[in-house]
Amino acid sequence: MKKKSVNAMEVARLAKVSQSTVSRVFTPGSNVSEKTKRKVLEVARELGYRPNALARGLIMNKTNIVGLAMRDIENPFYHEVLGKFTKGLRDRGYHVLFVYTENDEIQQEEITQFLEYSVEGVIVTDAYLSSKVVSQLHENNIPVILFNRYSKDIPCYSVSCDNYAAAQQIARYLHEQGYQNMAFITGRENTSTSQDRQRGFCDFLQGVGMAPIIEKGDFTYEKAYEATLRMLAREVRPDAIFGANDITALGALDAVKAKGLSVPDDIAIVGFDNIKMTSWPSHELTTWEQPVDEMIELTIDTLLNDMKMGSVEPASKLVSGQLIERRTTKKKI
């Protein structure tokens, strides 16, 4: 059934040149006379010829494919991230082999996929990577970079928001606004993101003689909602809640409202990510903006440089971001 697709040989025949010449026409920087080039291109267009990327990848040992692995989550932040990675990579001539991981950890199956297709690099977002998997990739000379996640145990590049510093600043901000009794709702606790945000928050508060309430969440709305209800049932309830991400903060916001309390008068709320929804009139959430574009660029550039240079010393790169003040916080008098 399959009609064989046209190949360089066929074009060569019709254009009365050798197949090598056809190949050169499609290789930027090759030596071909203007005249032959035109002729070949014309025939190619007529036939609908296009060089086969697989064959090219095979011979050049360069596939122009980057593997992108992402956990399956509801956080729209990562949807945005995915889109920007795809565009950024395309602009640099790379294609995206996409993989969803169902478990926390990237599975052997996904890695096999990347290996078999000879991806030139792997970007991992919001998923955990065992060091075994990383070394497997490294043994095959495939650089790996973690986006918004890192691990001290794993020798691997990473780009993240400086979650620790950001959380400190959020704590300082709330403190300066006059809040007295703060709370933090965690994300999934095995993530560096959640850990760093918690540490930064607590460390600052400790410095001013405060200790926040900590409730467990998992980055989802539902868990945050429940965590908030638990908090509100305590003897002393918090007057400010910092959620490990925006979705968490929105869950807290709704729980507070559901209890008939007012935001920010009774309780202030701060999120993290600055996803689009936070600016909706019904939320107007104060949050921390991650400089997504910058992070994406940095990630891609680091990965591509790593590809070229071979094994450079892995490093964690941090970017800052800024507080976006909206209506869920205010200066207490």
Added chain:
Amino acid sequence: MKKKSVNAMEVARLAKVSQSTVSRVFTPGSNVSEKTKRKVLEVARELGYRPNALARGLIMNKTNIVGLAMRDIENPFYHEVLGKFTKGLRDRGYHVLFVYTENDEIQQEEITQFLEYSVEGVIVTDAYLSSKVVSQLHENNIPVILFNRYSKDIPCYSVSCDNYAAAQQIARYLHEQGYQNMAFITGRENTSTSQDRQRGFCDFLQGVGMAPIIEKGDFTYEKAYEATLRMLAREVRPDAIFGANDITALGALDAVKAKGLSVPDDIAIVGFDNIKMTSWPSHELTTWEQPVDEMIELTIDTLLNDMKMGSVEPASKLVSGQLIERRTTKKKI
């Protein structure tokens, strides 16, 4: 710098067999003795050998790659869809070459990408496809399927929710609840999705002697918010609003609330998609659930069958879904 990765030849040498035999060991269904197989597999494991998918794809004329194109939108529905496609395809042994389209229409660049990598099929979601592009793909024997979109002009499979019938049922439901003056906020008007939902809604109402207010939206929260404010400024304001998707309905919901009106007492609201957010306590949106899993399965199966059978007559397949009744509608007394 690049260390050459191990190939079948190397394994063959160490296992003292021919390269053909190594290949057979990695080809399910090939004739190899248990003993040789074990020996080869052991050497392969030691060396970390894995068949090169590019070379295999080249010789077998089968890449196991499917192209997935998606518009860059904020609708979380499509995030979910992407995840499920990726998983569904992986379960069937296919890999996903992912592409974001920035414009409404799929660009030549994306198609070229698919063509060069010899994808075995293309799934297009929430993006428009010109017939030129489709025929280009078809000329190269690459089947195409549209997900939740179709076009009469384009000879191409599609799988959608039966938007027309669903919208009719929504209209019937609102009518039965006693609403008198209904409104529809459109999505992007060049999409079949929005058009069909509008037609179904209007057709039913016309049948019972009503004509809904139509306001223009584009599937975003912001436009829906504005559209709703415009509606509320009218002399007679609607008592029920149907949004072209959930995000639209949420925009309407917030606008109504912002005006101090009560939902559903003053105005009822219905969305479409049943994205996760609609069940949040702060929304509790009545909406239409698209049977996503079923749609994904159907799409993948249709595409893969099409691959095998060659060009069958393109058909549009429709699935139903159901109304999810929550708190933004109620029976009027």
Added chain:
DNA sequence: CTGAAAGCGCTTACAG
């Protein structure tokens, strides 16, 4: 059950 050989569609020294 196994090996030698041809060939998938390309790139790239090598010669001219």
Added chain:
DNA sequence: CTGAAAGCGCTTACAG
């Protein structure tokens, strides 16, 4: 500037 030839890593008749 161009062509003939080797080779990327595989699969698969063909012969034994």
